[in-house]
Amino acid sequence: MNILIAARLAFARIIATKTRSGLTMLGIIIGVMALIALVSVAQGATSGIQDQFKGLGARNLTITGTTNQSITVDDVIEIAREPGVDIVSETVSGRATISSNQASTRAQVIGVDSDYITVVDPDIFVGSFLPNVENTKDARLIVLSSSLASDLELDAYSINSTIAVGSTEFTVVGILDDADGFGSQGSAYIPLDTAFKYVAVPPYLSSITVQTINEEIVPEVTANLTSLLKARHNISGEREADFVIVDASQLLDAIGTVQQFLSLLLGGIASISLVVGGIGIMNIMLVSVRERTREIGIRRAIGAQQSQILTQFLIEAIVLSLVGGIIGVIIGEIVAYFLAQLGQWNFALSPTMILASLGFSMFIGVVFGVWPARTASKLKPVEALRFE
Amino acid sequence: MAAVVEMSNVTKTYGEGSSIVKALDGVDIRIKKGEFVAIVGASGSGKSTMMNLIGCLDRPTKGVVKVAGEDLSELNDKKLTSLRNYAIGFVFQSFFLLPKTDALDNVATPLFYRGVPAKEARFRAMEMLTKLGMEDRYSHQSTELSGGQQQRVAIARALVTEPSLILADEPTGALDSKTGKQVMDLFADLNDEGKTIVLITHDLDVAKRATRRITLKDGKVINDERDKK
Numbered sequence: 083m084n085i086l087i088a089a090r091l092a093f094a095r096i097i098a099t100k101t102r103s104g105l106t107m108l109g110i111i112i113g114v115m116a117l118i119a120l121v122s123v124a125q126g127a128t129s130g131i132q133d134q135f136k137g138l139g140a141r142n143l144t145i146t147g148t149t150n151q152s153i154t155v156d157d158v159i160e161i162a163r164e165p166g167v168d169i170v171s172e173t174v175s176g177r178a179t180i181s182s183n184q185a186s187t188r189a190q191v192i193g194v195d196s197d198y199i200t201v202v203d204p205d206i207f208v209g210s211f212l213p214n215v216e217n218t219k220d221a222r223l224i225v226l227s228s229s230l231a232s233d234l235e236l237d238a239y240s241i242n243s244t245i246a247v248g249s250t251e252f253t254v255v256g257i258l259d260d261a262d263g264f265g266s267q268g269s270a271y272i273p274l275d276t277a278f279k280y281v282a283v284p285p286y287l288s289s290i291t292v293q294t295i296n297e298e299i300v301p302e303v304t305a306n307l308t309s310l311l312k313a314r315h316n317i318s319g320e321r322e323a324d325f326v327i328v329d330a331s332q333l334l335d336a337i338g339t340v341q342q343f344l345s346l347l348l349g350g351i352a353s354i355s356l357v358v359g360g361i362g363i364m365n366i367m368l369v370s371v372r373e374r375t376r377e378i379g380i381r382r383a384i385g386a387q388q389s390q391i392l393t394q395f396l397i398e399a400i401v402l403s404l405v406g407g408i409i410g411v412i413i414g415e416i417v418a419y420f421l422a423q424l425g426q427w428n429f430a431l432s433p434t435m436i437l438a439s440l441g442f443s444m445f446i447g448v449v450f451g452v453w454p455a456r457t458a459s460k461l462k463p464v465e466a467l468r469f470e
Numbered sequence: 471m472a473a474v475v476e477m478s479n480v481t482k483t484y485g486e487g488s489s490i491v492k493a494l495d496g497v498d499i500r501i502k503k504g505e506f507v508a509i510v511g512a513s514g515s516g517k518s519t520m521m522n523l524i525g526c527l528d529r530p531t532k533g534v535v536k537v538a539g540e541d542l543s544e545l546n547d548k549k550l551t552s553l554r555n556y557a558i559g560f561v562f563q564s565f566f567l568l569p570k571t572d573a574l575d576n577v578a579t580p581l582f583y584r585g586v587p588a589k590e591a592r593f594r595a596m597e598m599l600t601k602l603g604m605e606d607r608y609s610h611q612s613t614e615l616s617g618g619q620q621q622r623v624a625i626a627r628a629l630v631t632e633p634s635l636i637l638a639d640e641p642t643g644a645l646d647s648k649t650g651k652q653v654m655d656l657f658a659d660l661n662d663e664g665k666t667i668v669l670i671t672h673d674l675d676v677a678k679r680a681t682r683r684i685t686l687k688d689g690k691v692i693n694d695e696r697d698k699k
């Protein structure tokens with residue numbers, strides 16, 4: 083029998099038994115809806131972070147020492163001379179006890195130079211970032227991440243107040259907005275030279291951020307800097323370097339991996355409900371095969387082959403799950419749209435996701451339709467005809 | 471003339487051991503092309519069993535059943551199904567039209583299963599419905615048709631495949647006597663056109679319309695009479 087005729091028959095049945103078909107499809111509808119909505123959350127939430135990096139750090143690469151005596155201020159001077167390098171910003175860091183009048187906590191104190199603000203562009207919640215203090219050797223100014231500020235029970239009105247790093251007093255000039263940053267949680271920022279005085283030992287640095295003149299040149303500069311630093315640190319042959327260079331593309335890759343993982347995780351959870359939906363279809367199809375024993379008998383009597391009965395019931399299961407899938411996609415996209423409004427990320431229809439969901443619901447229809455369809459095709463014509 | 475149905479020493483038993491039932495017991499009959507045969511007998515005499523064998527729905531326990539020259543015992547399910555589709559036109563007591571399917575597609579369905587393209591199948595179905603005076607009912611579902619109309623659709627479905635024989639099981643059993651008579655007139659006309667018809671009935675008035683009556687009792691043929699021409 084023509085597949086088209088079987089499909090038409092299947093549609094006719096679905097329409098004729100609306101309520102039951104609707105209930106049968108409900109599992110698939112909910113499953114696909116959850117799949118679309120959850121994966122859109124995973125992608126929307128991470129693509130926000132990805133966009134930020136694309137805008138910000140595409141020209142940047144960061145050199146980090148693997149020990150705290152690997153990279154030095156002399157390295158910075160050489161790096162700045164390399165072709166393609168635009169700005170170099172160095173940081174040092176150490177841990178110290180920070181105390182306000184109300185509270186005290188241990189935190190990471192990062193010493194940053196005057197280029198840091200250009201290269202990293204931190205978001206300010208209140209006040210300002212560290213001013214240019216290149217010529218002042220002991221400027222005791224400090225900027226706090228907002229989580230550190232709240233640990234110290236400071237608020238927006240605490241600008242210009244005094245806190246202690248160890249036993250030295252600093253003036254708070256700004257509090258950062260942590261929400262957009264990463265790694266800034268629980269940190270304090272002070273001028274580089276000041277840091278060398280109180281929390282770190284010169285000439286060793288903890289990281290160097292290099293901004294190149296354009297995005298395309300990043301891999302080349304990375305290679306050049308690697309050989310430059312290896313030479314300067316007397317590292318030859320197979321010996322492992324005492325620094326790592328990370329650029330934005332690697333960070334983007336890492337975020338991409340997180341995004342994939344999240345999508346797989348949430349998608350996997352949603353798929354379980356799809357499978358449950360499939361079991362629902364199987365259940366109803368088995369009932370339907372019983373109820374239609376007589377019809378199957380008539381069809382077998384007038385010349386339907388077992389394979390044709392199998393096809394008919396299989397197509398019915400597929401049509402059921404596919405129609406359920408289509409409804410699920412529509413509702414799922416609507417839900418995803420509202421979630422995007424709520425979470426303030428961009429809503430985008432993903433054709434791949436839609437096709438994959440429909441493909442998956444079809445697959446579910448086949449898997450869970452096979453057993454009922456086989457049961458139907460194996461009925462003995464004589465007995466099926468006698469069935470009341 | 472070639473035999474459409476040949477039964478040689480056919481036995482059909484149901485069940486096993488002490489609960490064994492001999493539904494047919496050593497039946498020998500030949501039905502030739504163009505005959506109009508009624509199979510009669512009391513309830514439990516073996517009529518339905520006989521119909522299942524002639525209709526290629528079942529195989530004998532012992533003996534040989536040949537339909538359109540094919541030995542049923544030698545056919546697998548696929549070939550047996552195919553033989554039903556090509557050789558037999560079924561007409562059932564309760565019409566057995568397909569649910570959720572209009573009259574046209576009901577008639578066309580045996581052709582669909584045979585692989586005839588949908589358009590041609592529906593064209594032939596329409597021709598057959600027209601022949602039986604049902605052309606203005608082709609888009610009706612079975613629930614929208616009277617008993618007599620449903621049986622006409624069923625007869626159209628049996629005829630559309632141009633089978634070797636029409637096999638009718640109590641075709642008037644669910645109809646009032648007037649409609650029943652019309653259906654029997656239709657069978658008589660079809661027989662005049664040369665169609666082979668086997669009719670199963672326990673109604674002797676209906677059996678009289680046939681040209682040959684085979685009487686069953688306890689699974690055995692006890693009488694086989696032909697009208698003299």
Ligand SMILES: Nc1ncnc2c1ncn2[C@@H]1O[C@H](COP(=O)(O)OP(=O)(O)O)[C@@H](O)[C@H]1O
Pocket residue numbers: 484485491492493511512513514515516517518519520
């Ligand atoms: N599937 C079956 N299983 C067991 N016994 C059966 C079956 N079909 C028919 N019989 C028995 O076979 C005998 C003949 O039945 P059947 O062919 O239906 O006769 P009829 O149609 O003339 O009433 C009866 O005794 C009936 O009970």
Ligand SMILES: [Mg+2]
Pocket residue numbers: 514517518
């Ligand atoms: Mg019977």
